[in-house]
Every structure is written in C-alpha cells, then in structure tokens.
Amino acid sequence: MLAKIAKRWILFFVILAAFVGVFFLAGKFLNKKNTNEPEVLNSPILTAVLSPSSEISTPLPSKEDMVRTFCELIDGGRISDAVLMMDLKDDAGMQSWAVSLNNFSSFKSVNIKESKIDKTRNSFEVDIDVSLKKNLTDLPIPNYGWVEGINKRWINLKEVETGKYKIAWIATSP
Structure with missing residues (x-):
C-alpha cells in the first residue's frame, strides 16, 4: 500500500x-x-x-548588368520576366514583345559594351548569339531582322525613376 x-x-x-x-x-x-x-x-x-539610417541598402545593378540579365532571361525562357524589364506602355505592347522574344531557342549575349555614340551612356552595343526555334527558320517574313548566329543590336535604357532603368528599345543601329 x-x-x-x-x-x-x-x-x-x-x-x-x-x-x-x-x-x-x-x-x-x-x-x-x-x-x-x-x-x-x-x-x-x-x-x-x-549607415546613417537603421536600414542596410543593396546597390542597384549596373546598366550593363541589366542588359546582361535581360539576355539571360530570354535565353532561360523567362520571357515574361524579360518583358517586365522593358518600358512598355500597355498590355498589347507587352504581348507583342513576348511573342517576338519567344521565337528564340537560344539568346546569349557574347559582348556588351557601352555605345560611344550616345552621350547619355544609356545605349549598349550588344553582340547576341541567336538560335531561332526550328519551326521559324524558313518563314517568308524575316523574324524582325534576327538571323541564326551573331546579331549586333543596340539596347537602349531609359531612366524611369532616379537610378532605376528599363529597356526602352532594341535597335539594329545606334
């Protein structure tokens, strides 16, 4: 017990x-x-x-890094992310660019250099090694001037906010 x-x-x-x-x-x-x-x-x-404030800030990417990232996104098939990097006014423009940029099976930047012609330092001369998707190589209308192999393009940036840039246009000449 x-x-x-x-x-x-x-x-x-x-x-x-x-x-x-x-x-x-x-x-x-x-x-x-x-x-x-x-x-x-x-x-x-x-x-x-x-820092003078309690926040620790991360530096923004350089303009050249933006161009490189844009090309990498297209090459990686992340077309919608690449289109969001562009300064486009409406959904129709975004859709048009998305369709156009989706024509590539490969889109690799080979060389990026700041254009000497543009005094604003917002234009980059870019050599891009392109492979078109197989069903698009024999179309009667060229793919907006893109051909298999190295394509030279000028990618121009526009400052949308202080220190923040978007891709304004892609051209075949400065």
Missing part, C-alpha cells in the same frame, strides 16, 4: 516537473526577439558605422 502511494507521488512530481519544464522553455522562446539578423547587427554602434 505504501509503495503504491509512493509511486503515485513520484508520478505526480515527474508530471509536474515536465509541465514546469515545458512552460519554462516556452516562456524563454516566446520572449526571444523574432529577428533573422544576428545580434551583433542590432548594436547601435555598428549600425551607426554601417
């Missing part, structure tokens, strides 16, 4: 200890700051050294 009572008291204290442990750990985790940043970045001294 005494052994039975002792077992019940031991079981009671084990269950009580488990509850206390769970509540203790839950309280510890609930009081912890919910942040993905390391604690050292929350230091006021380090924050003041890194």
Whole structure:
C-alpha cells in the first residue's frame, strides 16, 4: 500500500516537473526577439558605422548588368520576366514583345559594351548569339531582322525613376 502511494507521488512530481519544464522553455522562446539578423547587427554602434539610417541598402545593378540579365532571361525562357524589364506602355505592347522574344531557342549575349555614340551612356552595343526555334527558320517574313548566329543590336535604357532603368528599345543601329 505504501509503495503504491509512493509511486503515485513520484508520478505526480515527474508530471509536474515536465509541465514546469515545458512552460519554462516556452516562456524563454516566446520572449526571444523574432529577428533573422544576428545580434551583433542590432548594436547601435555598428549600425551607426554601417549607415546613417537603421536600414542596410543593396546597390542597384549596373546598366550593363541589366542588359546582361535581360539576355539571360530570354535565353532561360523567362520571357515574361524579360518583358517586365522593358518600358512598355500597355498590355498589347507587352504581348507583342513576348511573342517576338519567344521565337528564340537560344539568346546569349557574347559582348556588351557601352555605345560611344550616345552621350547619355544609356545605349549598349550588344553582340547576341541567336538560335531561332526550328519551326521559324524558313518563314517568308524575316523574324524582325534576327538571323541564326551573331546579331549586333543596340539596347537602349531609359531612366524611369532616379537610378532605376528599363529597356526602352532594341535597335539594329545606334
């Protein structure tokens, strides 16, 4: 009989200890700051050294990087993402460009250099190695001047916001 009572008291204290442990750990985790940043970045001294504000900013891509990314998106078949990089006025223009850019099975920028003719430094002379989709190589109307192999194009950027650019047009000459 005494052994039975002792077992019940031991079981009671084990269950009580488990509850206390769970509540203790839950309280510890609930009081912890919910942040993905390391604690050292929350230091006021380090924050003041890194930037005048509490936000850490990421630099915008260079203009040349934008042209390169545009070509990579087309080459990767991400036509809708490439079209979103363009300064187009309406859905009809976006659809037209999407159809046109979907004609390529390969679209690789070989060489990108800033055009010497454009004083705004927003024009890039780009050599693009193109492969047209097989069902489009023998059409009676050329694919807007695109041919198999290296095509030289001028890709011009337009500043849409301070420091932010979109592709304004793609031309066969400056």
